Amino acid sequence: MVRYTFGGDEHLFVEVAEEMSLDAFFKSLSMTRILAGKRIEGVTEICPANASFQVRFDPDVIAPDAILETVRAIEAEAEGAEPVIDTRLIEVPVFYRDPWTHETLMRFRERHQDPSGTDLEYAARINGYDSVDDFIGAHSGSPWFVSMVGFVAGLPFMYQMVERERQLQVPKYLRPRTDTPKHTVGYGGCFSCIYSVRGAGGYQMFGITPMPIFDPQEKAAHLSDFMVFFRPGDIVKFRSVDREEYDRIVAEVEENRFRPLMREVRFDLRAFNTDIAGYNAGLEAVIHGV
Known part of the structure; x- marks a missing residue:
């Protein structure tokens, strides 16, 4: 189950899994690619990690609840992505x-x-x-x-x-x-x-x-x-x-x-x-x- 946590006023941490696996990596990769492709105003940086990623956003441009809702919607969208690179x-x-x-x-x-x-x-x-x-x-x-x-x-x-x-x-x-x-x-x-x-x-x-x-x-x-x-x-x-x-x-x-x-x-x-x-x-x- 994906876990979402705010870090201060400008960061959303998305933990795809607690343990590393290639399945978790590919889900994280799919989510970050979809998010980057949307070019959402206010999102200033997307930082991928092993089985998680962090999104930096400008709260004066996009509200924390709005970015959370957007990334949660992307989670469902990423489920159908082909795990091929x-x-x-x-x-x-x-x-x-x-x-x-x-x-x-x-x-x-x-x-x-x-x-x-x-x-x-x-x-x-x-x-x-x-x-x-x-x-x-x-x-x-x-x-x-x-x-x-x-x-x-x-x-x-x-x-x-x-x-x-x-x-x-x-x-x-x-x-x-x-x-x-x-x-x-x-x-x-x-x-x-x-x-x-x-x-x-x-x-x-x-x-x-x-x-x-x-x-x-x-x-x-x-x-x-x-x-x-x-x-x-x-x-x-x-x-x-x-x-x-x-x-x-x-x-x-x-x-x-x-x-x-x-x-x-x-x-x-x-x-x-x-x-x-x-x-x-x-x-x-x-x-x-x-």
């Missing part, structure tokens, strides 16, 4: 067990649930994997759906595209760190993420990507049209790389020769839910041009 399938190289996140996580062990091990060792154990390699295989073996971009500029929240009982889950640190390397691949709750900038953070740290995802100067070739790379609806496939390949990609980035591997795809939620394993195998074939 044209999007991008993107391969993201990841150097798991890299020295930079390892050095950082060892500096903050007193803030962690298991001070005696590493973040990957902890994540593997609580998810029932026999080894870190097996856990990395699970993390990189399935695609991820970008359900939100934000918190800090350019940071993607990614939801694992497997059956719910197979989803990895790892809690955040007991207390946040004051440092996280740029491009860290992290994990918190049911979401993987990539830290777009260096800074504080509480997600478990699994590795690092050499691929730039945020460039305010728009100098990187794949970020020349917009400083933020990821968009909600993107599908990500992680690929484990070693130090040699990591260094090679870093050199390509520095020489402005790097281009991420991407394919244009149409994602159909109903087809995905009908055969998750088969659908993911199809995405794997597409990214490798099979």
Whole structure:
């Protein structure tokens, strides 16, 4: 059941579901698209999230009760929307067990649930994997759906595209760190993420990507049209790389020769839910041009 809450005088918060799911994301997406298409006078901003969205409005132009009534009507309208989007399938190289996140996580062990091990060792154990390699295989073996971009500029929240009982889950640190390397691949709750900038953070740290995802100067070739790379609806496939390949990609980035591997795809939620394993195998074939 959708829940509506006012935030101060200018915001309406719409919670489509309490827990993240692709069904909740698509309902939220449909509602925000319909709302944006109506171009309602007084609505100044629509901010989508994982399974919710927030509407900012000018109460001197449109009354709070009026915007609430309008969005509630859109909820019914969105029920019939087709859960299909044209999007991008993107391969993201990841150097798991890299020295930079390892050095950082060892500096903050007193803030962690298991001070005696590493973040990957902890994540593997609580998810029932026999080894870190097996856990990395699970993390990189399935695609991820970008359900939100934000918190800090350019940071993607990614939801694992497997059956719910197979989803990895790892809690955040007991207390946040004051440092996280740029491009860290992290994990918190049911979401993987990539830290777009260096800074504080509480997600478990699994590795690092050499691929730039945020460039305010728009100098990187794949970020020349917009400083933020990821968009909600993107599908990500992680690929484990070693130090040699990591260094090679870093050199390509520095020489402005790097281009991420991407394919244009149409994602159909109903087809995905009908055969998750088969659908993911199809995405794997597409990214490798099979």
